[in-house]
Amino acid sequence: MKFYEKIKKIDRRIIYLLVFLSILIPFLPGTEFLRFPVSSTKETEYIFNYIESLEKGDAVHIDWAFDPSVKAELVPFFKAFFRHCMKKELKVFIYYATLMGIGLGKDAVAEITAEDEFAHLREGVDYIHMEWIPISSDIMIFSMSTDYKGTFKKEGVIFDGVETINDIGFILGLSGSGWHFTWVDMQIRFGYTLGLAVTAVMGPDYIPFIQTGQLTGLSFGLRGAAEYEMMVSEKYDPDGPGYYDTATRGMASLTLSHLVVFGFVLIGNIVYFIEKKNRRS
Amino acid sequence: MKKEIPIFMGLVAGVIWYTEFFIAGLFYENLKLFFANGLRIGGVVGVMISIYSVSRQMYMKIKYNNERYYSFLRISMILLMLFLGAKRGMSPGTPFMSMFMNVYVPFQATVFSLLAFYIASAAYRSFKAKSLESAVLLVASVIVMMGKIPLGEAIWDKIPLFGEWILDAPSSAGRRAIIFGGYLGSITMFIRIFFGLERAHLSE
Amino acid sequence: MDALLDSIFLNNFFFRWMPVLATLMIMSFLYRDNPLYKIGENIFIGVSLGYGWLMSWNYVIRPFFIMPINDMIIEFKASDIFIILWFLLALTMFFRFSRKRGWVANYYYGFFFGYAAGYVIPITVQNVLRQSTNLMQPLNQGSLYESSKWFVIIFGTFSALMYFFFSKPHKGILGKTARAGIVIMMIFFGAAFGSTVMGRVALFIDRTLVLVDHPFESVISSLIIIAFLIVYFKFIKKEKQFDDQTFV
Numbered sequence: 060m061k062f063y064e065k066i067k068k069i070d071r072r073i074i075y076l077l078v079f080l081s082i083l084i085p086f087l088p089g090t091e092f093l094r095f096p097v098s099s100t101k102e103t104e105y106i107f108n109y110i111e112s113l114e115k116g117d118a119v120h121i122d123w124a125f126d127p128s129v130k131a132e133l134v135p136f137f138k139a140f141f142r143h144c145m146k147k148e149l150k151v152f153i154y155y156a157t158l159m160g161i162g163l164g165k166d167a168v169a170e171i172t173a174e175d176e177f178a179h180l181r182e183g184v185d186y187i188h189m190e191w192i193p194i195s196s197d198i199m200i201f202s203m204s205t206d207y208k209g210t211f212k213k214e215g216v217i218f219d220g221v222e223t224i225n226d227i228g229f230i231l232g233l234s235g236s237g238w239h240f241t242w243v244d245m246q247i248r249f250g251y252t253l254g255l256a257v258t259a260v261m262g263p264d265y266i267p268f269i270q271t272g273q274l275t276g277l278s279f280g281l282r283g284a285a286e287y288e289m290m291v292s293e294k295y296d297p298d299g300p301g302y303y304d305t306a307t308r309g310m311a312s313l314t315l316s317h318l319v320v321f322g323f324v325l326i327g328n329i330v331y332f333i334e335k336k337n338r339r340s
Numbered sequence: 341m342k343k344e345i346p347i348f349m350g351l352v353a354g355v356i357w358y359t360e361f362f363i364a365g366l367f368y369e370n371l372k373l374f375f376a377n378g379l380r381i382g383g384v385v386g387v388m389i390s391i392y393s394v395s396r397q398m399y400m401k402i403k404y405n406n407e408r409y410y411s412f413l414r415i416s417m418i419l420l421m422l423f424l425g426a427k428r429g430m431s432p433g434t435p436f437m438s439m440f441m442n443v444y445v446p447f448q449a450t451v452f453s454l455l456a457f458y459i460a461s462a463a464y465r466s467f468k469a470k471s472l473e474s475a476v477l478l479v480a481s482v483i484v485m486m487g488k489i490p491l492g493e494a495i496w497d498k499i500p501l502f503g504e505w506i507l508d509a510p511s512s513a514g515r516r517a518i519i520f521g522g523y524l525g526s527i528t529m530f531i532r533i534f535f536g537l538e539r540a541h542l543s544e
Numbered sequence: 545m546d547a548l549l550d551s552i553f554l555n556n557f558f559f560r561w562m563p564v565l566a567t568l569m570i571m572s573f574l575y576r577d578n579p580l581y582k583i584g585e586n587i588f589i590g591v592s593l594g595y596g597w598l599m600s601w602n603y604v605i606r607p608f609f610i611m612p613i614n615d616m617i618i619e620f621k622a623s624d625i626f627i628i629l630w631f632l633l634a635l636t637m638f639f640r641f642s643r644k645r646g647w648v649a650n651y652y653y654g655f656f657f658g659y660a661a662g663y664v665i666p667i668t669v670q671n672v673l674r675q676s677t678n679l680m681q682p683l684n685q686g687s688l689y690e691s692s693k694w695f696v697i698i699f700g701t702f703s704a705l706m707y708f709f710f711s712k713p714h715k716g717i718l719g720k721t722a723r724a725g726i727v728i729m730m731i732f733f734g735a736a737f738g739s740t741v742m743g744r745v746a747l748f749i750d751r752t753l754v755l756v757d758h759p760f761e762s763v764i765s766s767l768i769i770i771a772f773l774i775v776y777f778k779f780i781k782k783e784k785q786f787d788d789q790t791f792v
């Protein structure tokens with residue numbers, strides 16, 4: 060068997076092992092040279108700047124529409140975003156569109172409020188979990204003129220001054236599917252401000268809506284979360300340790316594993332062209 | 341009777357909602373509330389249906405499964421969860437939520453994360469420049485990936501701009517064409533449903 | 545009893561070992577299908593069903609089905625008749641599972657799709673108009689970089705749409721435009737593939753973080769799992785033939 064044939068029929072488990080190592084190695088000590096700084100892209104900056112333009116006491120509605128399967132990409136963004144809102148002293152309403160997300164969201168918030176800096180936050184005052192109620196997004200929106208608090212049947216000081224969804228300053232959607240296309244479609248009719256944090260897989264599907272103005276900002280998966288962590292840290296804690304979290308930690312792995320994937324694509328193509336040449340001759 | 345009445349009901353509801361787009365007023369506000377209640381009830385029943393159908397599927401699997409030990413394991417886990425939830429509640433910090441965060445979440449997240457390995461293997465085996473189109477696909481994806489990883493901007497600070505250009509211009513154009521197709525298709529589809537020409541959603 | 549449950553499920557041992565074990569058990573599938581993976585899979589299905597049932601009971605059925613009925617029994621109001629009617633209409637959905645009386649479900653589906661049609665049509669038309677008007681941009685966008693973007697978007701969208709235009713054979717100018725359209729679509733799929741790789745890798749990065757944060761547990765668990773796999777495939781289940789190419 061020739062060398063390129065051996066390479067072509069390589070055991071899949073060797074590929075898996077290389078991918079695994081490429082993700083694992085950047086976490087080991089002594090690999091700091093793999094950690095490159097992350098700069099922000101304009102889509103994520105739109106979300107950050109919009110939140111910056113809100114004033115103390117404005118309301119933010121989060122539509123949490125994912126389950127643990129894609130938590131790796133979206134929970135880091137949620138944490139960075141939540142910290143930012145708390146720094147700006149905004150009121151955060153978290154609505155869960157899936158039952159499987161409720162535990163995940165409560166746990167993420169509990170992790171943040173366990174930190175000393177955010178220990179003073181109280182549910183019902185600074186933020187509230189609105190859990191699940193049987194609405195799909197369209198019904199939610201045609202209750203735009205109806206009672207926001209009454210719809211969710213929750214109590215708290217946080218609802219003061221928020222009567223309908225028109226009083227919400229910013230809506231953030233978190234999803235790993237096409238769930239938010241409905242929200243995007245309805246945006247023209249109702250004119251709310253909508254930003255999305257989606258998994259990288261769904262990212263390119265939402266880009267045209269930024270250009271048409273239906274979306275105010277879009278974050279792409281883990282990379283978007285790392286950018287947001289960077290922006291929040293540089294703004295609110297430029298000299299201290301900052302608010303860097305799992306997303307920033309994962310960036311080095313992202314680099315190395317992509318290099319490995321590039322390597323595979325390159326080898327696959329070289330083998331393909333050698334084979335093609337041999338077949339011709 | 342089996343189809344005509346449902347189609348007529350749909351037509352009436354459709355006409356009401358179609359005109360709602362153009363007409364404002366107290367009458368429509370009250371109607372919205374009325375419909376909102378009804379559709380919420382529909383949502384509740386929808387969840388009940390999904391539970392019923394998943395449970396029925398599970399029952400069938402356990403009934404006709406040869407691997408009895410695994411079925412036993414599965415059922416004991418269901419009972420354990422029900423017991424924990426009923427006994428100690430479901431708020432954060434209870435055994436029920438601990439099972440969710442430490443057992444359910446790692447399992448589900450890992451099952452999905454295996455896709456990372458499969459996509460690398462798939463890229464190796466089938467991502468080849470066999471024609472102009474596939475070469476374009478390959479180059480575009482490599483540029484987008486280079487633009488997104490931190491190494492790209494460390495090599496040359498203009499690389500992210502290339503990635504952004506690909507995403508914002510040609511990729512967005514391709515997506516826009518698909519969006520147009522989708523919108524026009526859904527308009528035709530819903531007009532057909534409106535007039536009862538499309539009956540695929542109704543059973544015999 | 546409560547204290548016993550808490551001591552089993554709420555201690556550091558459980559918090560540290562369970563996520564690591566769960567991750568490694570599922571990952572052992574990458575080597576080959578094995579009993580450890582199957583045990584993990586069945587635990588996962590069991591836990592998810594138990595969790596799903598209780599969550600739906602707590603957040604869906606009890607507050608929105610049992611409570612309203614309970615209120616009705618205590619004090620019946622005239623407006624409750626509508627709730628009952630809505631429930632009757634929605635509950636017809638259950639007839640979908642019946643072979644003979646499946647048509648009863650048509651009442652809800654017919655109503656719902658009609659409503660959706662009326663609601664969606666105007667909004668979709670709005671979106672088509674927004675997408676079309678957004679393509680009408682001034683040629684000068686400030687910089688060459690931005691202007692080139694819009695040049696490609698406008699002509700790219702047009703040529704990709706021409707690819708789906710089947711009323712005329714794809715020859716001559718139309719053929720060339722359609723060909724450019726395919727290239728544009730391919731760039732979109734390429735970008736989507738690039739993002740997919742990024743997304744999938746990110747999912748595994750999260751799992752690796754769990755392993756890295758618990759180094760002792762990870763090393764011990766991996767050793768145990770590798771030892772098990774060796775013993776299982778060497779001595780218990782001896783299969784020489786294994787077609788590697790069937791799995792990607």
